[in-house]
Amino acid sequence: MAVALETTSPPSAGTAAPKPSLAGLSREGMRVAFREAGVPEKQLRMRVNQLWRWLYISGASSFDEMTDISKELRTELSSRFTLKRPEVVAEQVSIDGTRKWLLRLEKHERDLKAPEIECVYIPEEERGTLCISSQVGCTLNCSFCHTGTQRLVRNLTAQEIVGQVMLARDRIGDWPGAAAPGDDRLLPSTERKITNVVLMGMGEPLYNFDNVRDAVELIADGEGISLSKRRITLSTSGVVPEIIRWGEESGTMLAISLHAVRDELRDVLVPINKKYPLAELLEACRTYPNASNAKRITFEYVMLKGVNDSLQDARALVKMLAGIHAKINLIPFNPWPGTEYECSDWETIERFADVVNKAGYASPVRTPRGRDILAACGQLKSASEKKRASAQASDGGDAEQQGL
Ligand code: SAH
Numbered sequence: 510m511a512v513a514l515e516t517t518s519p520p521s522a523g524t525a526a527p528k529p530s531l532a533g534l535s536r537e538g539m540r541v542a543f544r545e546a547g548v549p550e551k552q553l554r555m556r557v558n559q560l561w562r563w564l565y566i567s568g569a570s571s572f573d574e575m576t577d578i579s580k581e582l583r584t585e586l587s588s589r590f591t592l593k594r595p596e597v598v599a600e601q602v603s604i605d606g607t608r609k610w611l612l613r614l615e616k617h618e619r620d621l622k623a624p625e626i627e628c629v630y631i632p633e634e635e636r637g638t639l640c641i642s643s644q645v646g647c648t649l650n651c652s653f654c655h656t657g658t659q660r661l662v663r664n665l666t667a668q669e670i671v672g673q674v675m676l677a678r679d680r681i682g683d684w685p686g687a688a689a690p691g692d693d694r695l696l697p698s699t700e701r702k703i704t705n706v707v708l709m710g711m712g713e714p715l716y717n718f719d720n721v722r723d724a725v726e727l728i729a730d731g732e733g734i735s736l737s738k739r740r741i742t743l744s745t746s747g748v749v750p751e752i753i754r755w756g757e758e759s760g761t762m763l764a765i766s767l768h769a770v771r772d773e774l775r776d777v778l779v780p781i782n783k784k785y786p787l788a789e790l791l792e793a794c795r796t797y798p799n800a801s802n803a804k805r806i807t808f809e810y811v812m813l814k815g816v817n818d819s820l821q822d823a824r825a826l827v828k829m830l831a832g833i834h835a836k837i838n839l840i841p842f843n844p845w846p847g848t849e850y851e852c853s854d855w856e857t858i859e860r861f862a863d864v865v866n867k868a869g870y871a872s873p874v875r876t877p878r879g880r881d882i883l884a885a886c887g888q889l890k891s892a893s894e895k896k897r898a899s900a901q902a903s904d905g906g907d908a909e910q911q912g913l
């Protein structure tokens with residue numbers, strides 16, 4: 510049974526603007542903040558380095574911990590800023606150890622209310638994967654995806670994207686312990702709980718390119734959180750021009766939401782296909798920088814009963830990927846209220862997987878995790894959000910779904 514650990518009360522109706530948080534900021538963002546707090550120009554670099562280490566190596570959540578920063582400056586900083594992460598509205602832990610957080614973000618000027626997103630941690634034997642969101646909602650309308658039924662509320666800032674990683678590390682105790690001042694030893698990767706990050710939550714990350722890129726740079730920064738780009742995967746529905754740019758400007762691992770082998774069907778399942786059809790998508794994958802065997806592209810394929818799950822589809826799939834360094838990930842469809850699709854039968858999935866495996870593509874069928882807390886693909890949406898969304902059905906609501 511799932512255990513709901515915590516809920517917080519709704520945000521108070523206070524009018525005072527909240528103090529901005531420094532957690533999740535880039536070096537440049539910190540520099541601006543310090544300048545605002547009156548730190549002399551020639552000290553800026555040193556102060557930024559100090560704060561950077563406290564935040565991204567030690568995971569500090571209070572200014573008091575920052576013992577190599579003078580008391581006066583700490584007081585000044587705490588009068589202007591906080592170190593808050595996104596607010597946890599609810600945390601659920603599945604019997605299989607999967608954790609799901611419903612997070613409330615700071616309300617921006619144009620937000621009707623403080624947006625909420627979800628973030629999931631999936632522990633496995635040899636690794637732990639954190640699935641994070643890049644947008645609140647999505648502009649695309651993939652017909653099998655719950656997010657696709659919701660309109661886009663807004664892009665997340667880079668700070669909010671990094672904030673999800675910080676929050677998750679806080680909650681599962683994944684900081685290397687308070688390092689002594691000046692001690693910047695990094696936690697060996699074998700000791701990490703979050704070993705991988707996937708941008709497979711809510712939203713199309715390539716439609717929030719700059720913020721996602723900046724967040725990835727911060728998460729991968731060798732003097733901070735230091736998670737290798739080889740352990741960060743961006744999943745896209747296939748925004749072809751941005752795939753190429755992503756390869757040039759960031760170069761993380763790539764996952765493509767393929768789901769169909771014929772344009773006619775993909776136009777329905779993943780409508781962005783009408784703009785960037787399969788041939789163009791596959792060409793972009795062929796030229797994705799460093800796509801070698803060691804750095805293969807993952808093709809995600811959701812198993813939809815009677816829609817895309819025939820053996821003919823399986824054979825066409827392996828033929829289509831010939832010449833691309835690929836692995837195939839078969840995802841059992843996760844139904845949501847109101848969907849017309851069903852998940853393929855288990856035997857059908859196995860027969861499909863057989864064809865794919867025999868052709869030499871490792872194709873682990875993704876075991877649904879955290880089903881008891883509705884944390885698997887297409888299920889990430891809290892009951893309260895669902896209620897609110899149906900109450901707002903006429904304007905589309907802003908609730909979300911994430912796929913893992
Ligand atoms: N927008 C990006 C990333 C978020 S979706 C993308 O489309 O790739 C992450 C993955 O979950 C995608 O492969 C998506 O197709 C899949 N997905 C969405 N809804 C699903 C559902 N109901 N069941 C199974 N997988 C789903």
Ligand code: SF4
Binds near residue numbers: 647651766
């Ligand atoms: Fe958006 Fe991805 Fe869902 Fe398509 S599958 S609607 S791109 S979140």
